[in-house]
Amino acid sequence: xRECDVLYRQIHQLVPLTDGPRDGPVxxxxxxxxxxxxxxxxxxxxxxxLEIGPDEELAGRYDAAAELDxxxxxxxxxxxxxxxxxxxxxxxxxxxxxxCRGADYVEIAKQGGGILSSVRALREIDExxxxxxxxxxxxxxLACGTTTIEAKSGYGLDLDSERKSLEILQRVGDxxxxxxxxxxxxxxxxxxxxxxxxxxxxxxLCSRILPELRxxxxxxxxxxxxxxxxxxDARRICLRARDLGYRLRLHVDELSPLGGTELAVEVGAASxxxxxxxxxxxxxxxxxxxxxxxxxxxxxxxxxxxxxxPGRKLADHGxxxxxxxxxxxxSCYTWSLPMIATLARIHYAFTxxxxxxxxxxxxxxxxxxxxxxxxxxxxxxxxxxxxxLPDFELFGYEFGDNPVALTVKDGRPVALNTRDVDAxxxxxxx
Ligand code: NIG
Ligand code: FE
Numbered sequence: 434x435r436e437c438d439v440l441y442r443q444i445h446q447l448v449p450l451t452d453g454p455r456d457g458p459v460x461x462x463x464x465x466x467x468x469x470x471x472x473x474x475x476x477x478x479x480x481x482x483l484e485i486g487p488d489e490e491l492a493g494r495y496d497a498a499a500e501l502d503x504x505x506x507x508x509x510x511x512x513x514x515x516x517x518x519x520x521x522x523x524x525x526x527x528x529x530x531x532x533c534r535g536a537d538y539v540e541i542a543k544q545g546g547g548i549l550s551s552v553r554a555l556r557e558i559d560e561x562x563x564x565x566x567x568x569x570x571x572x573x574x575l576a577c578g579t580t581t582i583e584a585k586s587g588y589g590l591d592l593d594s595e596r597k598s599l600e601i602l603q604r605v606g607d608x609x610x611x612x613x614x615x616x617x618x619x620x621x622x623x624x625x626x627x628x629x630x631x632x633x634x635x636x637x638l639c640s641r642i643l644p645e646l647r648x649x650x651x652x653x654x655x656x657x658x659x660x661x662x663x664x665x666d667a668r669r670i671c672l673r674a675r676d677l678g679y680r681l682r683l684h685v686d687e688l689s690p691l692g693g694t695e696l697a698v699e700v701g702a703a704s705x706x707x708x709x710x711x712x713x714x715x716x717x718x719x720x721x722x723x724x725x726x727x728x729x730x731x732x733x734x735x736x737x738x739x740x741x742x743p744g745r746k747l748a749d750h751g752x753x754x755x756x757x758x759x760x761x762x763x764s765c766y767t768w769s770l771p772m773i774a775t776l777a778r779i780h781y782a783f784t785x786x787x788x789x790x791x792x793x794x795x796x797x798x799x800x801x802x803x804x805x806x807x808x809x810x811x812x813x814x815x816x817x818x819x820x821x822l823p824d825f826e827l828f829g830y831e832f833g834d835n836p837v838a839l840t841v842k843d844g845r846p847v848a849l850n851t852r853d854v855d856a857x858x859x860x861x862x863x
Contacts (some may be wrong), residue, residue, distance in 0.1 A: 511580025587618030744781030
């Protein structure tokens, strides 16, 4: 008998993505592959997957310190949300109301609302209160099955407040059972002090903010948009960031077709995000590249824009596609990746299998975490989600409720959302 910490047993359906490659993304026809194992088990020790396989076989082979019955659940790898903005002080429901009455997102921003109103609020709030709010938001993500996030700063826009934002993410990542990849987004807007002289802000970014914050962030992001940073400024910031060793992730072609996607491919960005206004050339360039197409259908839904990104076309052309929430107070106030799966099924005609690969292994690849997370291959982190669905084919079909009954991070149950599983479970495993 082999020993293990926990044996998760009698899983109704397990979709571990182990029929695909261990590392790296899937694209083209492989995006739709995700084999289902019936009545399966997962053995875990020291936070990693020891083995997955038929329940009876593993039960006969393992001496488990604890067992948990997951009959009735569909188990999939933990979700990876590779585009979030959780470090803000206040929600912006006033703007939501204005937008619902016909005001435009960009017009609100030009009048000092939008990102700049979040900047004012973040600079004023005390650090402990802000940290508590960020923590609460990230706990909600865990409850919705997200076990890894990419999280951006970007509501500080000066050295101290951007540093404060990244340090909060570092502390929350240490305190909560979630993996956080931090992104420096001081190029989210032109800082209020530089409204009359935007080039001076670009200079400050390149000479001071990027180098000083490098130790606190894996990636650097830029909002490439007509009313924010144009292509030339963005290229300059990208090249500087790349020299400093940041991975690049770019907000591109969201509200206007500026050609940011082509720039993302040119500079070798890890991801090109949004893409609602991507050009034909952009689609071709992305499909032929290693840059992940980060699709954010929640934003188009929440801003009620007429056209979604061409997710189906990108997938069919062979781009590496991923799905993320874009959780933020202005353009997409949801932390639920299952909700995003529903939007991807409707607007991109993605299958449950395509959604799953785009919510796990592909975003993990874009973060450089695919060798340790994103699928349930033996030796990788035991991050998974038990969905309260009768069959995997219903993934993304049911919406408006949280389908996640249990989130397991590094082998251990960390969020519970069902009465079926013993309520003392989390305490027993903490
Ligand atoms: O991804 N595009 C830039 N940033 C966010 C919106 C931020 C905000 O409105 O606060 C986005 O849509
Ligand atoms: Fe965003």
